[in-house]
């Protein structure tokens with residue numbers, strides 16, 4: 001199963017980039033025996049000033065055809081980590097690829113959000129999009145450890 005993260009903006013070298021790289025590296029190692037390919041991050045230009053619609057256009061072009069669209073949005077569903085892992089496994093078992101989408105400073109264009117197959121939230125507070133990348137990378141790694149039965153996650 002292929003998992004991509006399509007995100008607005010370029011993550012510069014720094015603590016967030018180091019954390020994302022670390023979690024994605026751990027995911028790649030844990031996911032190898034689980035039928036989960038290494039995660040690819042696709043960055044699109046931050047079009048602050050020209051509006052969300054321009055970013056939505058770039059994101060639409062970046063999203064792989066046929067992928068299940070999982071949008072990150074504070075208004076979305078709040079699954080537990082084990083539920084998140086189970087849902088990923090269910091998509092994998094149906095041979096579906098996933099594309100997680102993270103908006104820019106203005107958020108995700110409503111027309112793009114309307115295309116979501118699943119909207120997930122990391123709580124009702126709004127987080128900076130670069131931190132959301134770190135949180136998503138960690139949750140994906142956590143999901144892989146849950147599916148692998150390793151003791152990283154504790155309820």
Ligand SMILES: C[S@@+](CC[C@H](N)C(=O)[O-])C[C@H]1O[C@@H](n2cnc3c(N)ncnc32)[C@H](O)[C@@H]1O
Pocket residue numbers: 071072073074075101102103104105106107108120121122123124125126127128129132
């Ligand atoms: C700074 S936020 C944009 C907030 C924007 N004002 C809005 O109303 O959507 C940038 C992106 O980070 C992600 N994000 C921020 N907070 C989030 C949360 N609590 N749960 C899930 N994703 C979140 C979303 O993808 C959002 O588009």
